[in-house]
Amino acid sequence: MTNDMKWAENIARPVIAGFKAYSARGASTNALHMDANESPWSPPPAGPRESEYNRYPAQQPPSLMTRLAGLYGVPQENIILGRGADEAIDVLLRTFCEAGQDNVLICPPSFGYFDIAAQVQGAGIIKVPLADDYAVDKAGVKKALKDNDIKVVMLCSPNNPTGNSVGRDFVKSLCTDNPDTLILVDEAYVEFSSQGSLSDLLPTYRNLVLTRTLSKAYGLAGVRAGVALANAEIINLMLKVLPPYPVPRPVEQAVMKALAPSAMAVHDSRMAIWQEERARLLTELPKCDLIEKVYPSDANFILLKAADEDKLLADLSRFNIKIRDFRSKIENHFRISVGMPEENELLLSALGIAPQESKDERVAEEFRTTKETDISVRVNLDDPSSVSIETGLGFFDHMLEQIAKHGGMGLTLKCAGDLHIDSHHSVEDTALAFGAALKKALGNKVGIGRYGFVMPMDETQAKVAIDLSGRPAFVFNGDFPTENVGPFAAEMCPHFFLSLSQAMGASIQIDVTGDNTHHMIEACFKGVGRALRPAISRGPTTDIPSTKGVI
Numbered sequence: 001m002t003n004d005m006k007w008a009e010n011i012a013r014p015v016i017a018g019f020k021a022y023s024a025r026g027a028s029t030n031a032l033h034m035d036a037n038e039s040p041w042s043p044p045p046a047g048p049r050e051s052e053y054n055r056y057p058a059q060q061p062p063s064l065m066t067r068l069a070g071l072y073g074v075p076q077e078n079i080i081l082g083r084g085a086d087e088a089i090d091v092l093l094r095t096f097c098e099a100g101q102d103n104v105l106i107c108p109p110s111f112g113y114f115d116i117a118a119q120v121q122g123a124g125i126i127k128v129p130l131a132d133d134y135a136v137d138k139a140g141v142k143k144a145l146k147d148n149d150i151k152v153v154m155l156c157s158p159n160n161p162t163g164n165s166v167g168r169d170f171v172k173s174l175c176t177d178n179p180d181t182l183i184l185v186d187e188a189y190v191e192f193s194s195q196g197s198l199s200d201l202l203p204t205y206r207n208l209v210l211t212r213t214l215s216k217a218y219g220l221a222g223v224r225a226g227v228a229l230a231n232a233e234i235i236n237l238m239l240k241v242l243p244p245y246p247v248p249r250p251v252e253q254a255v256m257k258a259l260a261p262s263a264m265a266v267h268d269s270r271m272a273i274w275q276e277e278r279a280r281l282l283t284e285l286p287k288c289d290l291i292e293k294v295y296p297s298d299a300n301f302i303l304l305k306a307a308d309e310d311k312l313l314a315d316l317s318r319f320n321i322k323i324r325d326f327r328s329k330i331e332n333h334f335r336i337s338v339g340m341p342e343e344n345e346l347l348l349s350a351l352g353i354a355p356q357e358s359k360d361e362r363v364a365e366e367f368r369t370t371k372e373t374d375i376s377v378r379v380n381l382d383d384p385s386s387v388s389i390e391t392g393l394g395f396f397d398h399m400l401e402q403i404a405k406h407g408g409m410g411l412t413l414k415c416a417g418d419l420h421i422d423s424h425h426s427v428e429d430t431a432l433a434f435g436a437a438l439k440k441a442l443g444n445k446v447g448i449g450r451y452g453f454v455m456p457m458d459e460t461q462a463k464v465a466i467d468l469s470g471r472p473a474f475v476f477n478g479d480f481p482t483e484n485v486g487p488f489a490a491e492m493c494p495h496f497f498l499s500l501s502q503a504m505g506a507s508i509q510i511d512v513t514g515d516n517t518h519h520m521i522e523a524c525f526k527g528v529g530r531a532l533r534p535a536i537s538r539g540p541t542t543d544i545p546s547t548k549g550v551i
């Protein structure tokens with residue numbers, strides 16, 4: 001396809017192509033701003049001046065755009081950010097569809113807002129229903145494109161509500177065969193799919209438009225942020241239509257926090273759980289007599305056909321569980337969102353499916369951000385299978401792994417710290433966040449137990465006693481023969497456990513003797529893991545591994 005400079009303007013609504021964008025000032029600078037009729041005062045209650053709530057934000061806040069470019073792997077010039085993917089869809093149609101003149105093509109059953117956005121804009125709607133198995137009717141779509149003038153093809157992949165994905169090759173062929181039709185693929189659920197995003201195709205196909213959202217996989221539905229990804233010409237035209245200042249400062253702050261580099265490990269581990277739980281529901285739901293058919297899913301929801309719709313709804317409402325009723329669009333069909341393990345457990349028991357195994361896991365997450373460090377921690381006291389630790393300090397990672405392994409817990413921990421200064425803040429703040437997460441996960445167990453362990457390692461011996469009394473205290477006896485192990489300062493070992501004891505509300509006593517600093521530190525971490533193991537175990541607390549170490 002030729003890449004003449006004005007192709008997008010030529011297919012946009014003439015009025016949009018013709019005007020200059022409304023010139024909102026955009027972000028404040030360090031000038032004395034007397035240009036936008038803003039209040040010179042921050043709103044009460046007197047908050048930090050940096051909140052800048054009294055100043056208009058940038059139309060597309062730069063820090064957020066940088067982060068989103070990283071997240072989606074596309075240059076900023078190919079991104080437009082608004083109040084959800086919904087707004088991006090609305091703006092796309094308002095930019096390109098002349099009311100009463102241009103048409104869109106949709107493939108129902110699909111995302112309901114496609115239809116509404118098209119009607120609000122006054123676009124004609126040409127429908128090519130999905131085939132019996134809910135795959136896109138490829139021949140039907142191609143024929144409709146031949147027979148009609150269509151401005152935007154609106155696809156959704158994975159499709160809401162059917163859960164299946166649209167094939168990559170089909171999208172490519174649509175883009176190639178219809179260079180002046182926009183091919184929109186709404187990828188609101190693509191994070192859940194094994195097929196992956198089509199964003200790598202953007203440089204090749206000028207007419208491909210993708211929408212992505214932070215509402216689903218990243219848990220930010222209440223914040224309202226989503227994007228369209230497309231050719232820069234399309235984005236520039238859409239920016240003219242996007243209402244002024246669509247990204248409020250609190251939204252910017254909330255998104256930056258949720259997408260902080262340290263938080264990504266938590267998103268990853270949640271995604272793994274989500275996919276596991278989807279697989280579990282796909283296996284378990286068909287066992288319910290009230291359900292006739294369960295459809296496969298690439299998303300975080302499952303479409304099903306009820307065998308007895310009234311009883312299904314009655315059983316669920318007894319447990320106050322709400323699912324999405326699609327009967328007005330597809331006879332007897334309902335959509336269920338995949339929840340947390342314990343929520344899915346409730347769903348299955350409401351449907352009379354006996355739980356396979358208890359998924360009642362003690363999990364806690366802790367996020368801690370300061371000027372020096374940015375940390376996320378997720379502990380799972382009942383599933384030690386997932387351990388992933390990244391602090392930028394290899395030796396420290398290895399030590400934290402010892403606590404997880406010997407303590408028998410799952411631990412996802414990521415710390416981005418000021419290591420260019422030294423390791424002090426990273427080690428201390430990691431201990432504080434880890435301790436807080438352990439305290440949360442242990443819940444009411446804190447305050448009832450005393451545990452101990454003697455950890456021999458070659459010439460070294462560490463004696464560890466822990467009292468989960470709720471009162472922090474720390475005693476350390478030991479002299480390290482050297483000041484460092486690689487870049488790790490030996491003094492940070494007792495400092496780590498001091499901070500851990502404070503954050504956990506635990507008394508920790510360590511006596512360590514030996515000739516090798518590496519061994520001595522490792523024995524301390526292993527010993528603390530071992531001492532924590534009975535506290536964490538749900539079995540009787542009498543299984544203390546050694547009598548020698550008990551207080």
Ligand SMILES: *Cc1c(COP(=O)(O)O)cnc(C)c1O
Nearest residue numbers: 084085086111160188213215226
């Ligand atoms: C949920 C959903 C959206 C909404 O995204 P927002 O960013 O919350 O506006 C968009 N498309 C589909 C298919 C959805 O299911």
